[in-house]
Amino acid sequence: MPHDPPLDPTIAANLGQIRHRIAEACARANRPAEAVTLVAVSKTHPATAVEAALACGQMIFGENRVQEAEGKFPALRPAWPALRLHLIGALQTNKAREAVRVADVIESLDRPKLALALRDAMAREDRQPRLLIQVNTGDEPQKAGIARAEADAFIRACREEHGLPVDGLMCIPPAEDDPRPHFALLAEMATRHGLATLSMGMSGDFEAAIAEGATHVRVGSAIFGRRD
Ligand SMILES: *Cc1c(COP(=O)(O)O)cnc(C)c1O
Numbered sequence: 001m002p003h004d005p006p007l008d009p010t011i012a013a014n015l016g017q018i019r020h021r022i023a024e025a026c027a028r029a030n031r032p033a034e035a036v037t038l039v040a041v042s043k044t045h046p047a048t049a050v051e052a053a054l055a056c057g058q059m060i061f062g063e064n065r066v067q068e069a070e071g072k073f074p075a076l077r078p079a080w081p082a083l084r085l086h087l088i089g090a091l092q093t094n095k096a097r098e099a100v101r102v103a104d105v106i107e108s109l110d111r112p113k114l115a116l117a118l119r120d121a122m123a124r125e126d127r128q129p130r131l132l133i134q135v136n137t138g139d140e141p142q143k144a145g146i147a148r149a150e151a152d153a154f155i156r157a158c159r160e161e162h163g164l165p166v167d168g169l170m171c172i173p174p175a176e177d178d179p180r181p182h183f184a185l186l187a188e189m190a191t192r193h194g195l196a197t198l199s200m201g202m203s204g205d206f207e208a209a210i211a212e213g214a215t216h217v218r219v220g221s222a223i224f225g226r227r228d
Helices: 008-026 047-055 068-071 092-104 110-127 147-163 180-192 206-211
Strands: 037-039 062-063 084-087 107-109 130-136 166-170 198-199 217-221
Touching: 008 037, 008 047, 008 206, 047 068, 047 092, 068 092, 084 092, 084 110, 084 180, 092 110, 107 110, 107 166, 110 147, 130 147, 130 198, 147 180, 166 180, 180 198, 180 206, 198 217, 206 217
Parallel strands: 037 062, 037 217, 062 084, 084 107, 107 130, 130 166, 166 198
Antiparallel strands: none
């Protein structure tokens, strides 16, 4: 290791609390605590914050932007071989190659053009990050994600026509809605397609997501603090 990782008592305490709340939510849902993976969303926070979380045993991180991920994570990998990076933000087709290079999981596959770009990028890079399909469960016009009515056909096309390594589904419910029905809808869709991974729930609603079957929760501000 090039240097000792920085310790941050606030991040350590926050992580401890989130882990505890995940365990409690799992217990209430009669699910084992290991059924839920915490993705620590470090967007806008510096690499030192990521290192502080790594020093607490947190190995799985989420970033929104390819460029920011490239600036933080490749340099950390030699010292932390268990580190895994999820890209969770809207992805431009022209960033597919960089995304495939930097990420272990891409959670935001949401349109046919991107499916083709990722397929080509994986072939060229000889690297296969796992993929989640983002569903726009609220059919919000400004939001990323495949529209609800197109989701079934898109999921099938990604797996069967394009042969993509699709593990599951992801959603971000509308901010003003009760998130529970959106989580339930996503869970039902995943079951229908035999998909095991469900990425849903953020700082404000991860316990509800766990009750509805989330296997991955994406928690940012409750670990790293407010973003500017
Ligand atoms: C920022 C972000 C999160 C984390 O949000 P918090 O409310 O800070 O926990 C989760 N998922 C996605 C897709 C995000 O962009």
